[in-house]
Amino acid sequence: MNDCSKKPFNWSTKLVNQIYVYLLHYQIFNIKQLKLLKNTALRSFIHFQCVKWGVFYCFAFSISSISGQTLNKIGIDNTYPWCIVAYDSLKRSPEERIDMIKNLGFEKYAYDWRNEHLDDTFTELELAARNNIEIIGVWLWLNAKRDSLQHLSADNEHLLQIIKQLDLKTTFWVGFNGNFFEGLDQEQSVKKATDLVGFIAEKVTAMDCKIALYNHSGWFGNPLNQLEVIQKLPEFNIGIIYNFHHAHGAINDFNNVANSIVPYLKAVNLNGMEVDGKKILPIGHGKHEKEMIRTLQKSGFKGPWGILGHVASRDAKEVLEENLNGLKVLLAPE
Secondary structure, three states: HHHHHOOOOOOOHHHHHHHHHHEEEEEEEOOOHHHHHOOOOHHHHHHHHHHHHHHHHHHHHHHHHHHOOOOOOOOOOHHEEEOOOOOOOOOOOHHHHHHHHHOOOOOEEEEEHHHHHHHHHHHHHHHHHHHOOOOEEEEEOOOOOOOOOOOOHHHHHHHHHHHHHHHHOOOOEEEEEEHHHOOHHHHHHHHHHHHHHHHHHHHOOOOOOOOEEEOOOOHHHHHHHHHHHHOOOHHHHEEEEEEHOHHHHHHHHHHHHHHHHHHHHHHHOOOOOOOOOOOOOOOOOOOOOHHHHHHHHHOOOOEEEEEOOOOOOOOOOHHHHHHHHHHHHHHOOO
């Protein structure tokens, strides 16, 4: 007998029979009543209702799966503050900043700095460790006026020495000023960036640390260019740190960007997002950040997520609280 002659599977009959089993199991009807029920026109009615509502719920579930607006949960333990050292109107001391981080409930911290903070860097990172706050990233910014291949600026070398002294195992978030790539074509830029990143990767790997590329601005701020560099240096397992506040130009093509970078993504710094809006906007105040977060989650990224300070004229604590509240609103079921 060929397949075409087989009796088709009657899924609706199976469904009705399952309902009868349910009614009997929960003693809604006894066996005699069920037999009577099966021999009446009511069986046809139940059969019809099962088919109708079964199709309805399957359709509704499919639609909700496709167009659901709820984001996956992002707990405080999967977030960290970023840009709160150089951006804080109260200019907190290391002790005050670590207290603030603890009081807000953060368990992770990414450390940004400027020249004037280096004298306190050892103290701050040591305090973080003592308070069980994980340092997941340390900023390392290179400028062609001060840094070159095989030679880092005095400040950057000082930072590396501090990390060595602390024996801190962390990830350096590496960014490059656009002046490294002025006048270069794509091939030349990739070559120069690969040489520079390889040089830094060798230094930090010797410290048992890791490296991730930070999208800031200019040629190196394009994560697709970063991917070309990463793929030329597979031995270093280089990651990407993605910043919403440096990604306004990618909003309209974010699906493609997300799918490309997620395999390398180590952290994402959040921000309110408008195509032509302000660079720094509280989470929840833009039109696009929710969909961008959802896109990353659907692509497989689970965190951690950065909560931005980055407003020099305001108390960093207030800015962090505003962004945490904005994220909470975005995460709320609709």
